[in-house]
Amino acid sequence: MVRPANGGGKPRQVLSEVNGDQEPGIRVGSGSVAGSDCGGFEFCKEGVEALLNERKITKNMSLKEKCDVRQDYIKRLRMCIKCFQEHEVELLLKQEQDAKKLESAEKRCGDLEMLMSQKEEELNSIIMELRKNCTALQEKFAKEESEKSSALESLTKEKDARLSAERSHVSVMEELERAQRECSSANEKISSLNDMYKRLQEYNTGLQQYNSKLQSELNQTHEALKHAEKQKAVVVENLSNLRGHCKSLQDQLNAAKTSSNETMKLKEALASEVGRLRLDLQQVRDDRDRVSTQVQDLSTEVSKYKEWTGKSTAELGNLTTKSNELEATCSSQSNLIKKLLEKLAAAENKLEMSDLSAFEIRTGYEEQQRVNSDLQLRLADAELKLVEGESLRKKLHNTILELKGNIRVFCRVRPLLSDDGADNEPKTVSFPTTTDNMGRGIELLQNGQKHSFIFDKVFVPESSQEDVFVEVSQLVQSALDGYKVCIFAYGQTGSGKTHTMMGTPGSFDDKGLIPRSLEQIFESRQTLQNQGWKYDMQVSMLEIYNETIRDLLTTNRPGSTELGTKQYAIKHDANGNTHVSDLTVVDVCSSREVSFLLSRAAQSRSVGKTQMNEQSSRSHFVFTMRITGVNEGTEQQVQGVLNLIDLAGSERLSKSGSTGDRLKETQAINKSLSSLSDVIFALAKKEEHVPYRNSKLTYLLQPCLGGDSKTLMVVNVSPAPSSLNESLCSLRFAARVNACEIGTPRRQTSVKAFDARFSYG
Ligand SMILES: Nc1ncnc2c1ncn2[C@@H]1O[C@H](COP(=O)(O)OP(=O)(O)OP(=O)(O)O)[C@@H](O)[C@H]1O
Numbered sequence: 001m002v003r004p005a006n007g008g009g010k011p012r013q014v015l016s017e018v019n020g021d022q023e024p025g026i027r028v029g030s031g032s033v034a035g036s037d038c039g040g041f042e043f044c045k046e047g048v049e050a051l052l053n054e055r056k057i058t059k060n061m062s063l064k065e066k067c068d069v070r071q072d073y074i075k076r077l078r079m080c081i082k083c084f085q086e087h088e089v090e091l092l093l094k095q096e097q098d099a100k101k102l103e104s105a106e107k108r109c110g111d112l113e114m115l116m117s118q119k120e121e122e123l124n125s126i127i128m129e130l131r132k133n134c135t136a137l138q139e140k141f142a143k144e145e146s147e148k149s150s151a152l153e154s155l156t157k158e159k160d161a162r163l164s165a166e167r168s169h170v171s172v173m174e175e176l177e178r179a180q181r182e183c184s185s186a187n188e189k190i191s192s193l194n195d196m197y198k199r200l201q202e203y204n205t206g207l208q209q210y211n212s213k214l215q216s217e218l219n220q221t222h223e224a225l226k227h228a229e230k231q232k233a234v235v236v237e238n239l240s241n242l243r244g245h246c247k248s249l250q251d252q253l254n255a256a257k258t259s260s261n262e263t264m265k266l267k268e269a270l271a272s273e274v275g276r277l278r279l280d281l282q283q284v285r286d287d288r289d290r291v292s293t294q295v296q297d298l299s300t301e302v303s304k305y306k307e308w309t310g311k312s313t314a315e316l317g318n319l320t321t322k323s324n325e326l327e328a329t330c331s332s333q334s335n336l337i338k339k340l341l342e343k344l345a346a347a348e349n350k351l352e353m354s355d356l357s358a359f360e361i362r363t364g365y366e367e368q369q370r371v372n373s374d375l376q377l378r379l380a381d382a383e384l385k386l387v388e389g390e391s392l393r394k395k396l397h398n399t400i401l402e403l404k405g406n407i408r409v410f411c412r413v414r415p416l417l418s419d420d421g422a423d424n425e426p427k428t429v430s431f432p433t434t435t436d437n438m439g440r441g442i443e444l445l446q447n448g449q450k451h452s453f454i455f456d457k458v459f460v461p462e463s464s465q466e467d468v469f470v471e472v473s474q475l476v477q478s479a480l481d482g483y484k485v486c487i488f489a490y491g492q493t494g495s496g497k498t499h500t501m502m503g504t505p506g507s508f509d510d511k512g513l514i515p516r517s518l519e520q521i522f523e524s525r526q527t528l529q530n531q532g533w534k535y536d537m538q539v540s541m542l543e544i545y546n547e548t549i550r551d552l553l554t555t556n557r558p559g560s561t562e563l564g565t566k567q568y569a570i571k572h573d574a575n576g577n578t579h580v581s582d583l584t585v586v587d588v589c590s591s592r593e594v595s596f597l598l599s600r601a602a603q604s605r606s607v608g609k610t611q612m613n614e615q616s617s618r619s620h621f622v623f624t625m626r627i628t629g630v631n632e633g634t635e636q637q638v639q640g641v642l643n644l645i646d647l648a649g650s651e652r653l654s655k656s657g658s659t660g661d662r663l664k665e666t667q668a669i670n671k672s673l674s675s676l677s678d679v680i681f682a683l684a685k686k687e688e689h690v691p692y693r694n695s696k697l698t699y700l701l702q703p704c705l706g707g708d709s710k711t712l713m714v715v716n717v718s719p720a721p722s723s724l725n726e727s728l729c730s731l732r733f734a735a736r737v738n739a740c741e742i743g744t745p746r747r748q749t750s751v752k753a754f755d756a757r758f759s760y761g
Pocket residue numbers: 413414415417461491492493494495496497498499500613615616617618647648649650716
């Protein structure tokens with residue numbers, strides 16, 4: 001018989017409750033754990049189940065902690081197994097006792113047998129269960145053991161890994177130190193870069209400020225220009241009003257002068273009449289006096305005769321008659337005198353009147369003269385203001401153009417020549433007279449359609465060489481200030497390019513821009529010498545003929561083999577200077593020397609006769625003067641370049657009637673001019689690629705067209721109706737050129753060592 005060990009009594013063994021993070025523990029009755037009693041088999045079973053379900057190892061635990069937990073777990077499992085085994089023994093003992101008791105009780109209590117057998121079965125099943133649990137625990141134990149060994153293995157591995165990690169830590173630390181060192185140097189670099197960035201930012205701000213200042217200056221200049229133009233318009237209007245007023249006053253004055261002259265004449269006539277009348281009067285008075293004396297004498301005689309009674313009555317009668325006659329004469333003379341006196345009074349009256357009117361006229365005349373001189377003064381003042389306003393406008397206009405960096409364009413229309421054969425044809429070129437466009441506009445009439453153009457300046461056919469030079473003299477002057485200056489003449493053949501650029505060098509009135517510019521430069525050099533400036537000047541002259549460069553100052557005689565065969569190469573350096581290799585460069589000290597060189601070059605130039613021009617330039621002529629100035633006082637150095645270019649004339653093949661060599665020349669000229677227009681179009685459109693290399697001319701002019709030089713194009717136009725198409729083409733091209741932005745001109749004032757080679761820009 002088997003009976004329950006504790007028949008539902010108080011459990012002896014208690015599995016500690018899991019309280020927060022507290023580890024669950026097993027206390028057994030044998031006192032192996034904290035000396036507590038075992039809670040009984042039932043309780044122990046539950047505890048084992050709880051223990052089996054317990055999972056306390058987490059991923060975050062270190063390997064050692066995991067091991068400790070597992071060891072504790074195994075220890076507790078062992079205690080449980082021991083408790084079960086003791087319990088089993090106890091149960092077997094009890095079973096035996098129970099069997100004995102049962103035997104004795106069998107007798108007393110047969111009916112309990114059934115119950116006991118049931119209990120036995122229960123106990124057996126529990127034992128079975130416990131055994132099962134035990135086996136599971138053993139399996140678990142074995143598993144835990146294997147896990148422990150694997151954990152130990154992994155511990156050693158981790159130790160190794162830790163060691164290697166420590167080693168790598170050391171190397172990492174070294175690397176870290178190195179990196180820190182690099183970092184600190186990088187930091188220094190960063191701070192220096194920051195400084196530089198700051199400075200750059202400051203510089204940038206400065207530039208922006210400068211830019212905005214320039215912008216505001218530009219705006220101000222625009223405003224001032226507008227104001228000046230308004231003022232100019234007002235002054236011009238005032239001037240024309242004053243001129244009109246002055247003219248009407250002049251007319252009045254002339255009328256007054258005429259009437260004054262007439263009055264004076266009348267006065268003179270009257271005065272002579274009065275003189276004559278006075279004479280007459282005097283004569284009559286004399287007569288009267290004489291007659292009166294005679295009358296008196298006669299009366300005395302009559303009284304004498306009356307006294308003489310003895311005298312004859314005939315004599316008396318005679319005397320009486322004579323006396324009567326004399327009295328009659330006397331009375332008639334008195335009448336005459338009276339009349340004459342009346343006439344005299346009237347004449348004197350008239351004279352007085354005419355004196356009065358003469359005085360009035362004189363006063364009026366003087367008044368008008370005063371008004372006139374006042375008006376003359378005002379007119380002179382207004383004209384002065386106009387001149388000042390015009391020069392201010394020009395200055396402001398130049399400043400704006402400099403700020404804008406555009407190529408400037410002047411247009412010059414030559415007079416009609418007898419060769420043009422257009423005396424009877426209607427005019428096709430005109431010039432607007434509105435105040436806005438006066439001196440700047442040109443209009444071409446083609447098939448009833450008007451084409452208007454505005455340039456920086458338009459010279460009418462009557463403009464003299466001096467008029468043209470006055471407008472470019474400032475530009476020429478800036479070459480002495482260290483700017484690169486380029487002036488080139490463009491236009492159809494026979495339109496006046498050579499006349500404009502060269503003219504007649506020896507003639508005072510007809511010399512062109514080149515001789516005048518040279519004179520000005522040498523004069524200014526003299527003046528600037530007083531301010532401590534010392535200038536060195538070098539000139540070179542070349543022509544581009546059939547896409548070949550020719551040195552016009554070479555000492556080799558024309559026709560020599562070297563002149564034709566020598567290859568001159570154009571080169572641009574990094575500083576934007578252009579050089580032509582092997583070109584003759586001559587140091588010059590006076591305009592006389594340059595004139596001599598110019599005449600030498602003129603003899604070497606390629607000139608020929610065409611249908612359009614007797615003396616046509618068949619090549620592009622380039623005169624270059626390099627100016628180097630040093631101020632001994634300020635040690636400032638300037639390097640200016642003056643390029644004066646007379647381009648060959650554009651010409652339509654059909655119109656030129658060229659053949660043979662002339663045809664070849666014309667083709668080469670047209671090709672290089674079309675390359676020039678390609679360059680201008682590319683610049684105007686701000687294209688990335690500008691085809692400077694397409695011709696020698698454009699490659700040579702590259703710094704002037706796309707660089708930082710002050711460039712002026714003079715477009716020459718013929719007024720001949722037969723040249724209308726060509727003139728229109730030239731003006732359209734010039735308008736394109738005018739719109740080109742080539743950058744702001746830069747002054748070369750560096751103190752750097754002077755490049756000995758000759759530069760074009
Ligand atoms: N402003 C002017 N006043 C008087 N005559 C002029 C003027 N401009 C040009 N001429 C005359 O017109 C003719 C042609 O002028 P010029 O030789 O200067 O033309 P061009 O454009 O240089 O021609 P080409 O391209 O063929 O060399 C010359 O006889 C010149 O004297």
